[in-house]
Amino acid sequence: HLSTGVDGFYVTGGTGEGLLLDPDERRRILEVAIDEVAGQVPVIAHVGAVATHTAADLAAHAASVGAAAIAAIPPIYVNADLAGIKEHYRRIAKAANGVPTWLYYVPHATGVTLTSKTFAELMDIDNVRGVKYTSYNFYEMHNIIELAQNRDFTVISGPDEMCLPALTMGATGAIGTTYNVMPGQFLKLFRAWQNKDIETAQQLQYQANQVINALLTVPTLAAVKAVLKRMGFDCGVPRSPLRGLTVEEEERLWQALDESPFSEIADIPLKA
Numbered sequence: 001h002l003s004t005g006v007d008g009f010y011v012t013g014g015t016g017e018g019l020l021l022d023p024d025e026r027r028r029i030l031e032v033a034i035d036e037v038a039g040q041v042p043v044i045a046h047v048g049a050v051a052t053h054t055a056a057d058l059a060a061h062a063a064s065v066g067a068a069a070i071a072a073i074p075p076i077y078v079n080a081d082l083a084g085i086k087e088h089y090r091r092i093a094k095a096a097n098g099v100p101t102w103l104y105y106v107p108h109a110t111g112v113t114l115t116s117k118t119f120a121e122l123m124d125i126d127n128v129r130g131v132k133y134t135s136y137n138f139y140e141m142h143n144i145i146e147l148a149q150n151r152d153f154t155v156i157s158g159p160d161e162m163c164l165p166a167l168t169m170g171a172t173g174a175i176g177t178t179y180n181v182m183p184g185q186f187l188k189l190f191r192a193w194q195n196k197d198i199e200t201a202q203q204l205q206y207q208a209n210q211v212i213n214a215l216l217t218v219p220t221l222a223a224v225k226a227v228l229k230r231m232g233f234d235c236g237v238p239r240s241p242l243r244g245l246t247v248e249e250e251e252r253l254w255q256a257l258d259e260s261p262f263s264e265i266a267d268i269p270l271k272a
Helices: 023-037 052-065 082-095 116-123 138-147 160-168 183-194 198-215 220-230 247-258
Strands: 009-011 043-046 069-072 101-105 128-133 154-157
Touching (some): 009 023, 023 043, 023 052, 043 052, 052 069, 052 082, 069 082, 069 128, 082 116, 116 128, 116 138, 138 154, 160 183, 160 198, 183 198, 198 220, 220 247
Parallel strands (some): 009 043, 043 069, 069 101, 101 128
């Protein structure tokens, strides 16, 4: 990925199955990533957890080992009110000890919906500096961007299949699942966008979305791990209650990928 030219890494987020890992596993994964990257690009550590103290402990560890920023989902399952959510982020940001704290907004996974007005209140927390915004509601995303004017606050897009639309609505970059298997495609898209070559950026997004459609024919995280294994990086299968692919599902996945542009745009040679 570094040789491809990626601008950073986001560790133990949704794709990294952070919430399915023990805190010690999350710490170790982050330490390995930071050691391998060796300061070449920033590493953001996702520290989100149901319990505030767990997230705060992970934030303190991330700061101590050199993470460039930490990020956290809002508290899930417990139906925390706005006051509770704000206190959750205050404690995480304080534990990060000056390392920038990012919000991770992914309502379809967490069940927690925040309005742009709520984001404005969260921006007032010391050390909150950005959001990974994984939602299709780009109207609200741009409202957040407008509310963040004159603040040190960055908005990064989450949905891979909507990377270009998010950029057109003001996002400054993107973090996502399928960038693990085709980072170069999205780097080309981002550079085309920067160069105001919208037609090229559109075509690159359309190609990527054909691959994403293929990945969505089976459970997505298992699909990504199957592709990485074929590329020579055996990451095992997802942690339970997620699962690996059946033989039939894997056959369906490769048939769908063969019918997509994946073999042409994959950044690492496939190994049979």
